[in-house]
Amino acid sequence: MKNKVLITGGAGYIGSHTCIALHEADYDIVVYDNLSNSSREAINRISTLIGQNIEFVEGDIRDTELLRKIFASHEFFGVIHFAGLKAVGESVAKPLLYYNNNVSGTINLLEVMTEYNVKNLVFSSSATVYGDPESLPIDESSKRSCTNPYGQSKLMVEHILEDLAISDTGWNMIALRYFNPVGAHTSGKIGEDPKDIPNNLMPYISQVAIGKLDKLNIFGNDYPTVDGTGVRDFIHVTDLAQGHVAALNYLDKQINLNESRTIQKNLVGFLPINLGTGKGTSVLELISAFSDVSGKTIPYQFTSRRSGDISSCYASADKAKSLLEWQAKLSITDMCKDTWHWQSMNPNGYE
């Protein structure tokens, strides 16, 4: 029998790509999303790409009764929990909204999972939990600290999951700490669709390339990096989606192993794993790669540093490789090419 998985936030950017990867890997999926930062059109496109209608429930993770109804009517192997708000600036202006949605919402989901004895979880964490890293590349044992409510909400959920794992060894939880997800599905049918002016670099560049924005402001050229601009570990969203399949496969394998063992159990508990490429790329290097694939000049100007930004951030991807047998395959060129394909086919996103 196929494993069935609930995907909270499955209509969003990373969730939509993961739905396709899960379908290809023979998982059954049910998407649960309140569409606060996504659209029904994303669901239609996922259905078109996989050649069948996906099961979609419009709902909020804070709605206990609706969640109960969904858990009562399906036999879930586990949950991939993407649902959350993710804009750093907005989280500073509206901290209660972020703690309510991301932290209270997750607690609510965990309570309903407990009620229905569904204790396998893959949680969307972020490299933001490492704050300003003391050394590079960043591995999973690095110190955690956050400077804004969005980051705090991710860190708080990690702590909650750690405590839950201690309280009840029946839980199997992987927190995937994403580095900088970019790119789009090769079909050009799904991709990142920021509702306002993008905060993140790649969607900003692609909106400059298509002519929706005049020029890019580069936040600082005096960092101790290869060219003075910030360095990040950009990872293709398709690789990231495969990382979720690998995480579920890992949970499935560990659970089967445990069932066949009588004495020594291999407990998963709470397992944090980085999803990154292990390579850093600077802002100027990304602009140059994007210009090459799109044939567009990206006008830019240097401005002062953005508050809260760090100089460099890239992952040690060793743990994902050894435990999940996963590693990123796609290059910066692929990331730019697929972003540009999506942007040119959908100049106004899903509208």
Ligand code: NAD
């Ligand atoms: P996204 O906004 O595109 O997707 C999140 C989805 O969750 C949206 O479809 C939104 O409508 C839904 N959602 C939000 N609150 C909800 C609620 N209360 N109930 C039900 N649905 C709700 O974002 P994304 O880029 O796909 O990110 C997915 C997850 O990964 C988020 O938790 C985010 O914090 C995390 N993450 C993202 C990045 C990134 O750069 N994109 C990096 C690290 C971590």
Ligand code: UD1
């Ligand atoms: C940002 C968030 C982080 C979040 C991550 C993924 C902040 C301070 N951090 O990280 O919490 O987890 O997105 O959603 O917002 N840049 C420009 N001009 C721009 C946009 C970005 O020069 O218009 C630069 C930044 O200064 C940085 C790099 O590009 O050096 C990458 O920026 P971005 O895509 O926003 O990602 P992060 O800063 O890693």
